[in-house]
Amino acid sequence: MASNLRFTTFIGILLAILLVGKSQPFSTSLPPSTFRLGRQNLTRLHFFFHDVVGGPNATAIRVAEAPVTNTSPTAFGFVAINDNLLTVGPDPNSTRVGRSQGMYASADFDEMSFMLVQNYVFEDERFNGSTLSILGRNPILSSVREFPVVGGTGVFRFASGYAEARTYFFNATNGDAIVEYNVYVLHY
Incomplete structure (x- = not known):
């Protein structure tokens, strides 16, 4: 009787493991209607x-540096984390549209x-609540810099495009700076 109960319990647990642990496929093709993908929109954002970087209200803070950072003409190896204000105009007191949160690092021995x-x-x-993500090389002394938009969330889910700075x-x-951005983003 006890061995039947143990065997039945063992079979029950084994079946539960097999049913719960059922393997999911690595990839599945989904129709565009799954995410209500329709016509793409092109939106231009200007901010x-x-x-x-200076003073008691800094929004970009150096968090790391390399042994050569302080002797390098390009400050090679320094890393800063930022949480910068985005506004509609160049005046920091103009209408706030969001924040830029991320990092930048000096990554070139020869050019800033x-x-x-x-x-x-x-x-x-x-x-x-929507976000856009950019990633790229920023040669800060160039008059215009271009970065790819690599994704987004919310309204900008499935986003692609580019930003000009x-x-x-x-x-x-x-070292404080105000940078004008024009962002062109394709999204659904």
């Missing part, structure tokens, strides 16, 4: 990025160029 990884987190009514203001004393 200003406020990179404050940063590796840029940013998430634009939007707060305005139409895009509230132009330095609007740069304080050579403390």
